[in-house]
Amino acid sequence: MxxxxxxxxxxxxxxxxxxxxxxxxxxxxxxxxxxxxxxxxxxxxxxxxxxxxxxxxxxxxIRNPRFLLFAGDHGVAELGVSARPAGSAHSLVRSALDGDSPAAILARRLEVPLRIVDMSLDCDPAELPEDVTRHRVRRSSGRLDVEDSLTAAEAEQAFRTGMALADEEADSGTDLVVLGDLSVGGTTAAGALVAALCGTDASVVTGRGGAQIDDLAWMRKCAAIRDGLRRARPVLGDQLRLLATVAGADLTAMTGFLLQSAVRRTPVILDGVVSAACALVGQRVAFRAPDWWLAGHGTDEPAQAKALDRMSLEPLTDHRIVVGGGAGALMAVPLVRxxxxxxxxxxxxxxxxxxxxxxxxxxxxxxx
The missing domain is CATH 1.10.1610 (5,6-Dimethylbenzimidazole Phosphoribosyltransferase; Chain: A; domain 1)
Known part of the structure; x- marks a missing residue:
């Protein structure tokens, strides 16, 4: 482009x-x-x-698969919509880098090299390797319920970063990408995107997230998605502006990655609700794009089910893995191989x- x-x-x-x-x-x-x-x-x-x-x-x-995780914190997590503390996604990244997370263990066993891209973690970049943090757009994101997650310039930067990474993978001979996220608050942003694109109410798409929140947190999450949805509906005709309004840098980069991977004819396995929401935005941009993607697994997240149904994608596995971080999608790799x-x-x-x-x-x- x-x-x-x-x-x-x-x-x-x-x-x-x-x-x-x-x-x-x-x-x-x-x-x-x-x-x-x-x-x-x-x-x-x-x-x-x-x-x-x-x-x-x-x-x-399949000879050269790649496991790619986009990482970021979301300002909406300050409302208590996640069981994890706001701004703590860097701890998930550190666990994956140390090889201790479920997904990292599976990736090592399946011999799928892991790459983590920090788009908006809320930590000092010096705490993580430079090859992880070099693409960071900003520190955390705006609270989607009351303000835009990104500025227009930040959204374009994040989207182009995703495109560039897709080109890097294609140029290096990657023949299958397993795509996931490491985020706190990311499922709330995903819920707002899916609700806006599917024309549903917040309660229909609000799930418990990878950390399995309690009922009070679920109500806070539903309210945040409702407020974000109110802000997202007026910009549905402009997908980049929609991403800037409620998605955050990690989801925006994932959307750019998915679309450019389709341009480069690189198959992608989607993980959970976050990657499904980004794929749904990608479908709105280019209706043929979902033909290049596989749904790795099904979860209990209602927003994921709605997004996959809209794209006519059927999950390859149904283990009901909720830990996130790409673990569920990795379980589909042996099937594809x-x-x-x-x-x-x-x-x-x-x-x-x-x-x-x-x-x-x-x-x-x-x-x-």
């Missing part, structure tokens, strides 16, 4: 769907394996989706000379 004023309308032209013709070729190849239809369940569907995304049949195994390995490795019947078709034979589409 050219430099200068950010024009989100350009994404509609830049983003194309995964190649439908090669998906049909993958379906035909699967039919020649001799296995009964639907014998592999969703693994068949995933393999065909990957063939279209990679623009080749048979697909290549298995789908790729099966689609690539199963011999597809016989050729005209009676010999078995080699799994390595590959038809590709030039997408440059």
């Amino acid at each position: 050219p430099d200068g004023t950010l024009n989100l309308d350009a994404f509609s032209d830049l983003i194309q769907r995964p190649h439908g013709g090669l998906r049909r070729d993958a379906e035909e190849r699967r039919a020649r394996t001799g296995l009964p239809p639907r014998a592999l369940g969703r693994l068949d569907e995933l393999g065909e989706w990957l063939a279209a995304a990679q623009a080749q049949v048979p697909v290549q195994p 298995a789908a790729a390995d099966l689609a690539a490795g199963l011999p597809a019947g016989t050729g005209a000379d009676g010999s078995a078709e080699a799994p390595a034979d590959t038809e590709t589409l030039d997408v440059t």
